[in-house]
Amino acid sequence: MPSEPVSDPGFVAVPLAHGLDPSLEEWEKAAAGVLRTSRRLAEDAPDSDVWSVLSTTTLDGISITPLGTAALESPEPGLPGQAPFTRGSAATHDFDGWDNRAWFADPDGERTAADVSTDLENGINSLWLSLGTGGTPIDALATILEPVLVDLAAVCLDAPHQPIAAAEALAAVLRAKNVKPAPGTTLGIDPIGASLRGVGSTDLDIVAQAASIAQDVGTRAVTVDATAAHDAGASDAQELAYSLAAGVTYLRLLVDAGIAVDTAAELIDFRYAATDQQFPTIAKLRAARRLWNRVLDLSGVPSPTGQLQHAVTSRPMMSRYDPYVNMLRTTVAAFAAGVGGASAVTVLPFDEPLGLPEAFGRRIARNTSSLLIGESHIGTVTDAAGGAHAVERLTDDLARVAWALFGEIDAADDAASAMDLVRAGIAESVAARGLLIARRKMPLTGVSEFPNLHEEMPERRPYAEGRPEIFRYGHEFEQMRDARSATPVFLATMGSVAQYTARASFAVNLLAAGGVDTVAAGPADDVAAVLAAYDNSPVVCLCGPDPLYDLWGADLVVALREAGARYVVLAGSTDVGADATAAAGLDALAFLRQIKQELTA
Numbered sequence: 001m002p003s004e005p006v007s008d009p010g011f012v013a014v015p016l017a018h019g020l021d022p023s024l025e026e027w028e029k030a031a032a033g034v035l036r037t038s039r040r041l042a043e044d045a046p047d048s049d050v051w052s053v054l055s056t057t058t059l060d061g062i063s064i065t066p067l068g069t070a071a072l073e074s075p076e077p078g079l080p081g082q083a084p085f086t087r088g089s090a091a092t093h094d095f096d097g098w099d100n101r102a103w104f105a106d107p108d109g110e111r112t113a114a115d116v117s118t119d120l121e122n123g124i125n126s127l128w129l130s131l132g133t134g135g136t137p138i139d140a141l142a143t144i145l146e147p148v149l150v151d152l153a154a155v156c157l158d159a160p161h162q163p164i165a166a167a168e169a170l171a172a173v174l175r176a177k178n179v180k181p182a183p184g185t186t187l188g189i190d191p192i193g194a195s196l197r198g199v200g201s202t203d204l205d206i207v208a209q210a211a212s213i214a215q216d217v218g219t220r221a222v223t224v225d226a227t228a229a230h231d232a233g234a235s236d237a238q239e240l241a242y243s244l245a246a247g248v249t250y251l252r253l254l255v256d257a258g259i260a261v262d263t264a265a266e267l268i269d270f271r272y273a274a275t276d277q278q279f280p281t282i283a284k285l286r287a288a289r290r291l292w293n294r295v296l297d298l299s300g301v302p303s304p305t306g307q308l309q310h311a312v313t314s315r316p317m318m319s320r321y322d323p324y325v326n327m328l329r330t331t332v333a334a335f336a337a338g339v340g341g342a343s344a345v346t347v348l349p350f351d352e353p354l355g356l357p358e359a360f361g362r363r364i365a366r367n368t369s370s371l372l373i374g375e376s377h378i379g380t381v382t383d384a385a386g387g388a389h390a391v392e393r394l395t396d397d398l399a400r401v402a403w404a405l406f407g408e409i410d411a412a413d414d415a416a417s418a419m420d421l422v423r424a425g426i427a428e429s430v431a432a433r434g435l436l437i438a439r440r441k442m443p444l445t446g447v448s449e450f451p452n453l454h455e456e457m458p459e460r461r462p463y464a465e466g467r468p469e470i471f472r473y474g475h476e477f478e479q480m481r482d483a484r485s486a487t488p489v490f491l492a493t494m495g496s497v498a499q500y501t502a503r504a505s506f507a508v509n510l511l512a513a514g515g516v517d518t519v520a521a522g523p524a525d526d527v528a529a530v531l532a533a534y535d536n537s538p539v540v541c542l543c544g545p546d547p548l549y550d551l552w553g554a555d556l557v558v559a560l561r562e563a564g565a566r567y568v569v570l571a572g573s574t575d576v577g578a579d580a581t582a583a584a585g586l587d588a589l590a591f592l593r594q595i596k597q598e599l600t601a
Helices: 024-037 047-054 109-121 138-145 163-177 191-197 206-217 227-232 236-256 261-265 278-298 323-339 359-374 389-410 415-438 475-482 497-512 527-533 546-562 588-600
Strands: 099-104 126-130 155-158 186-189 220-225 268-274 309-313 344-346 489-493 518-520 539-543 567-571 580-582
Touching: 024 047, 099 109, 099 359, 109 126, 109 138, 109 359, 138 163, 155 163, 155 220, 163 186, 163 206, 186 206, 191 220, 191 227, 191 236, 191 415, 206 220, 206 236, 220 236, 227 236, 227 268, 227 415, 236 261, 236 268, 236 278, 236 389, 236 415, 268 278, 268 323, 278 309, 278 323, 278 389, 309 323, 323 344, 323 359, 389 415, 415 475, 415 588, 475 588, 489 497, 497 518, 497 539, 497 567, 497 580, 497 588, 527 546, 539 546, 539 588, 546 567, 567 588, 580 588
Parallel strands: 099 126, 099 344, 126 155, 155 186, 186 220, 220 268, 268 309, 309 344, 489 518, 489 539, 539 567, 567 580
Antiparallel strands: none
């Protein structure tokens, strides 16, 4: 290595110790230059417009700024591991980083036992077991846990159909082993979540029963599973508000059963979804701890220890088509969950949407957290995002919106009315998100964007009957892919390859997202050349540059109709007499439904 800095007349060296102190005006100018190059900002627009162009608004109406500055005032978040626990429920963790928790739902008890052993031998710290209807048989639990050191590996149950039977089965195992269960072990009782999902026992009386069992064997009793709201399509604030409402209900039930409020609080843990929207996920987990601490403070809990959080990578964000992309989604989600301070993180296998995950999917899932913790050292710093102006502001904004929604739910006349409010709010979010997905402003790689129409889908064994439905974000596109069109669309490509490639690629990807294949004419200098390649398809899409559209696009439309084309589309927005145009921002779902209708008419 050279002993002296290399001289570069185009580079001005600034000692790192001195740092850089660019002004906002300089940042605006630099950002505006990039946006103008990509045509996202007009040449005559002021540089300050970059804030509105780059800001995004969540489904909760919260604006996410592209740059955090000191002007984004937010409350003091406190210290790591201390109230209000925005910055983590504990200053130190029992594990390096977080508890790497695996999920099991195979109806074959022997396979589940083998999977449990494999995962525990290869980096998993705790178990999340779906038992009973829709999962692993309850009577297999003792066999599954026989080799497990349950004083070291927490066991978390999820048995909505037979919650008390599953709780008693776990209690029997703990008594037989005569050990204190590992911290985080929970019976997972959640009748409110079962009600929202529409499956399982909704009897609130089981909460007191579960509490009695839990106190006898030293576990937690109740899991507020906020993924029940997320899986139905809830926004982040709605998921938080739902979790607070359910948590408060359980707290009241436990106190009514004669349990001291501080003891009751220690019987409850929470589960949230982590998505590939990393900053909203980080903010959601931070806000959740702050809000629950506020609830406990108002409830008279003298020294709350903070919310115990289990984060699960989002099921709705995952796709059945091009499932390998799910590895990228879950990696970002796991990163956000870890940075957000989750106590435990479950990375769902990439093949989860297809059926029961196999060995490769399980391996990738458990190794995701292991790599983030062991090689990327994500868990080394508690609340790594803390102090960042944008994150603190987003955390505060989300907490305030969620608290207001919680107030509305808690003020409802009765439980049924409260649940109606929750469902109504979720329906609004589903509609709003659906429009973003339809217009591809919320792109789903491999589904609404860059689909591989000819991919070979991996096959997986089906889940046991009785599992709740999951509202996957890309389900409408996937349904159209399921009903793939037998007839392709003819691409009337105009000009040279260089001239038509951009719009032809746009059309190919758009049509493939709906299960429609294409056949291209190839380079064509005039109407006659296109007609010579025309394959009599009932639907034709013109693909070319605007100058050629203006020059002979209208003539081509007329000629194609005379040759038998029933429906003519133009890729772009030029008016040449086509039946429809296709450009960025269109309602892709509505467009694709129309195309498929025309292909089969």
